[in-house]
Amino acid sequence: MFRLISLFTLILLFTCNSLWADYENGEKIFKAKCSICHVGYISGEIIRENFYNKNNKLLHLKSPTVNMMAYSLKDSPLHVGEKDDPEMQKIEIEEFLKDFLYNPDIKNSICDPVILKYYDKKESMRGKVSEEEITQITDYLFEYQSKRQKSNSKKVLSSIDDVSLLLTQAKKENKIILIEAMSETCHFCKTMETNVFSKKDIQEKLDKYFIFVIVDIDKTKLPFGLDVTYKGFTPSFFMIDSQGKLKNKYPGSWTKEDFIEILNENK
Numbered sequence: 001m002f003r004l005i006s007l008f009t010l011i012l013l014f015t016c017n018s019l020w021a022d023y024e025n026g027e028k029i030f031k032a033k034c035s036i037c038h039v040g041y042i043s044g045e046i047i048r049e050n051f052y053n054k055n056n057k058l059l060h061l062k063s064p065t066v067n068m069m070a071y072s073l074k075d076s077p078l079h080v081g082e083k084d085d086p087e088m089q090k091i092e093i094e095e096f097l098k099d100f101l102y103n104p105d106i107k108n109s110i111c112d113p114v115i116l117k118y119y120d121k122k123e124s125m126r127g128k129v130s131e132e133e134i135t136q137i138t139d140y141l142f143e144y145q146s147k148r149q150k151s152n153s154k155k156v157l158s159s160i161d162d163v164s165l166l167l168t169q170a171k172k173e174n175k176i177i178l179i180e181a182m183s184e185t186c187h188f189c190k191t192m193e194t195n196v197f198s199k200k201d202i203q204e205k206l207d208k209y210f211i212f213v214i215v216d217i218d219k220t221k222l223p224f225g226l227d228v229t230y231k232g233f234t235p236s237f238f239m240i241d242s243q244g245k246l247k248n249k250y251p252g253s254w255t256k257e258d259f260i261e262i263l264n265e266n267k
């Protein structure tokens with residue numbers, strides 16, 4: 001009996017892990033091949049405001065954001081494939097993407113026509129992205145919605161992200177931008193991940209009052225001129241208002257109780 005259970009757990013663990021791996025590989029390829037035009041997550045509320053009330057003058061988008069793409073493909077009125085059969089739909093989306101990316105045609109666009117008029121014309125990616133890469137990108141876009149929600153609206157900044165969009169979001173949602181300077185080798189960053197950021201009450205506070213932005217200082221430059229103030233400790237935390245001004249900084253690792261206080265001081 002014990003053997004059976006542990007085998008089952010192993011298989012489960014293995015499949016979960018490989019699902020995450022597909023998603024992360026897809027994300028990497030997406031960032032390398034698609035992010036020049038398709039920027040990262042912007043909340044639906046801001047996107048609606050931008051297109052339906054501001055004629056795209058707020059965000060000046062020339063192509064859909066990643067969350068718009070995931071929505072267009074899976075759930076929108078013009079979605080691809082069979083919504084009630086996820087396995088089938090994923091295959092249909094993969095086929096659609098192969099065709100659409102190699103032979104883009106405005107007639108096959110799955111975009112809301114009101115929004116489409118603001119976008120550039122899509123060019124063929126033949127020779128720029130392989131079929132195997134499109135398969136992995138499909139994994140990423142297909143799982144985007146559920147995986148992003150799990151990661152608790154926190155955002156890992158990459159060097160190609162446009163930080164002015166963070167300010168627009170902060171203004172609109174009346175939130176403070178909380179920046180964590182971290183690195184993959186930082187032991188105390190991992191401790192805080194386990195003891196602080198994974199806790200439900202912390203996550204709820206973060207979601208409600210903050211835009212939580214993670215910056216891996218080995219890969220990405222700190223935004224908002226913070227590199228001048230930054231003393232090199234990981235983790236370090238910075239509170240930025242919607243004008244892009246530094247309000248407070250908290251170098252070092254914190255317990256859950258201390259961190260709640262920090263959040264309360266700044267919300």
Ligand code: HEC
Pocket residue numbers: 030033034035036037038062063064068069072073097101104105106109110111112119120121122123125129137
């Ligand atoms: C040179 C800029 C550019 C690059 C690079 C690019 N796209 Fe696009 N993409 C666009 C534009 C512009 C549109 C909107 C026009 C349209 O839908 O016909 C678009 C639309 C889309 C749509 C429709 C989504 C929607 O919400 O309507 C999908 C899906 C898509 N792109 C996937 C990709 C993928 C996957 C990659 C990377 C392999 C990629 N694109 C690379 C410019 C680009």
